[in-house]
Amino acid sequence: MTTTTSTPPLFSVVPAGIFGPLASANREHYWLLLCRLYEEFFGPDAPVPPSHGFPRREITAALERYLLADDPWEDEDGQGPDTPLGIRANAIxxxxxxxxxxxxxxxxxxxxVSMPPPVAQLLSTLVEFSEHGPTFVSAKMRSIELQLQQVAEGQADGGTLDEAADQARRLLVSLASMSLQVRDLMPELSRAETTAQFARQWFERYVGQLFIGDYAQLHRADHPLARRSSILAMARQLEAGPRREAxxxxxxxxxxxxxxxxxxxxxxxxxxxxxELERIDEYLARLDEDIRQANRRALAFLDYRLRAPDRxxxxxxxxxxxxxxxxxxALRMPVAPGGLMDESRLRPPRVRPAPIPRSANATAPPTPEQLARLSLLRRIKRARLVTAEDMARYVGRHLEGADRVDSAQLAIASIEDLRAYQVLATLALRSHRIGGLRREDPLGRLLRGFRVELVDHGPDTGNDYLHGPRFRLMRTGARPLESA
Structure with missing residues (x-):
């Protein structure tokens, strides 16, 4: 198997057998000993270690102390619980x-004895992963925005940009894995023996450990998630502005x-x-749906437990x-004598009564004029209706070969074009308010492959039919808008 340049090599940084103790029968004990050694000797909370390391006897003595409170182990490599403590510590x-x-x-x-720096960093990452709790989207979004502001103003360099990008990637990974954790938790909770045990695990694990820490404030207008547009604007400024060369x-x-x-x-x-923060709404929408399904299953389970007979x-x-x-x-069935499947016991076929002939309230067929008016009314309603395909054709006609276009360049040649222009102006006004375009807004389904941005400066634009605010269309994907 050949590795590509996009896949970072792992075992050129850490030893090849690094995961051997954590894959053995005593993996829980080895993990506990590694965490204790890291906390006492090599971690950030420990005193500064000597540059040449610790004497071997000091490390083995610490292992002996740990083994006194962590016995017995499973027999491995001939080192059972009856082996002297010093021999077991040296073997570990x-x-x-x-x-x-x-x-x-x-x-x-x-x-x-010392711990290599890459190994210490790997152990620190594993400890941080095992201690991972609820995600606080507010703090992460605020941190990303402040770092990008420093980079855009020239007060920070590429290292700060790298850190902000890594935080954005970790935030999306956390939101993506949150849905899977919610779905995996429900079968485990359903195996609870009592209703009290299920309720306790539900609130302790589901609400306290898996929920986003500030989930209740995600949809508020003043939440930092509403600053996503500012973050994306600064990213585009860095991509095409004067700071890119520096x-x-x-x-x-x-x-x-x-x-x-x-x-x-x-x-x-x-x-x-x-x-990639543009996709954060997709992750949040999927997480909302998973949480709603989990809530319904939990309520149904509790309802069944409370209504079912005790014991x-x-x-x-x-x-x-x-x-x-x-x-x-005593096991005879309580039925009358005779054959259970005899044809005389079957229910006779049901005979449907004949319909009563109608003699009044006869409906007259519509006249050609009524049919023509109805057809005209349908065509009027269809001309005023703007679907996602209609919007993609209208926008794609103007964004062909360009990444952005101003509202003054949009042509209106039919009723369909006029309605599409009106919807784009409405989208620009709604996306400009605090918090941006609401996720439940039905007009949001029309934004496929492009987005609308209100231009704050400059005079309003107008044409032969409408006079309204100035806005701008920008492409967000590489695929054609007609197939979006």
């Missing part, structure tokens, strides 16, 4: 050293080793990750034991 140390978690060097007559120079000097192509690719990757399983087991121990005569 040797396992960590062989796997690459610890590095042992001889300095003079002493053997010193950022490319920083990447060329610090991240690409003087290679111009690699610097431009690194800058384009960071900007592309920021542009139903005990009653069923008692009935089964009674059937198995009852005599044969």
């Amino acid at each position: 140390h040797e396992r960590f050293r062989t796997a690459g978690w610890l590095r042992q060097e001889r300095i003079g007559a002493r053997e010193m 950022l490319a120079a920083w990447y060329r000097e610090h991240a690409a080793g003087g290679d111009e192509a690699r610097a431009q690719a690194r800058l384009a990757r960071s900007l592309r990750r920021l542009h 139903l399983d005990v009653l069923l087991r008692r009935a089964c034991r009674g059937v198995l121990s009852a005599p044969e005569d």
Whole structure:
């Protein structure tokens, strides 16, 4: 299997056997020992370690202390719980050293132990992942916006841009995985033995651990999620503005080793990750639907538990034991004598009565004039109706070969064009209000492959039919609008 340039190599950074202890029968114990060693010796909360490491005896003594409170282990490699404590501690140390978690060097007559920096960073990431709680979208969006403001104003360099792009990617990954966690939790909660246990797990795990920390405020106008348009505007400004050359120079000097192509690719990757925030509404809509389904299932389960007879399983087991121990005569079915499937016991076919002939209230067929008026009314309603396909054809005709077009350049040659222009002006006004266009707005379904932006400065525009605000159409996808 060959690796591509887009896939970062993992085992060229960390040792190849790094996950061996965490895949063994005692993986829980090995993980606990690694966390304790990291917390006491190599982590950020521990004292600053010596540059040459710790003596081996100090590490094995700490392992012996841990083993006193973590016994017994499963028998592995001949090291059972009855093996002396010192031998087991040295065997665990040797396992960590062989796997690459610890590095042992001889300095003079002493053997010193340290943890390689890439391994320490990997362990810190694993600890952070295991301690991950609810996502706070507000703090992440505010942090991304402030960092982009510093970059746009020239107060920060490409490192800050990289950090903002990584935060945007982690936010989207967190929202994408949240739906899967909600769906996976329901079968586990359904196995609760009692109603009280189900309710406790529901509120402790579902609400307290899996929900977005500020989910209740996501749809408010003053939430930082409404600042998404500002973040995207700054990303477009960095992409095409005067700051792009300075950022490319920083990447060329610090991240690409003087290679111009690699610097431009690194800058384009960071900007592309920021542009992915346009899809955050899709993730939130899917999360809302998953949460609604989870709520319905939980309410149905609680309703069943509360309405079902108490100790139903005990009653069923008692009935089964009674059937198995009852005599044969007592198990006869309570039915009358005779054949159960005889044709005389079948219900006779149902005869439908003949319909009563109507003698009054006869309807007269419409006249040709009425039919013509009805057809004309349908054509009038259809001409005034703007569908997504109609909007895609109208916008695609003007955005063909261009990425943006001003409202003054939009042509109106028919009633359909006039209605499309009116809808675009309405979308521009609604998207300009605080919080942007509402996700439940029915006009939002017409935005396929493009978006509408109200132009604050400049006079209003007009044509032979309408006089309204000035707005701008911008393409958001690479595919043709007619097929969007």
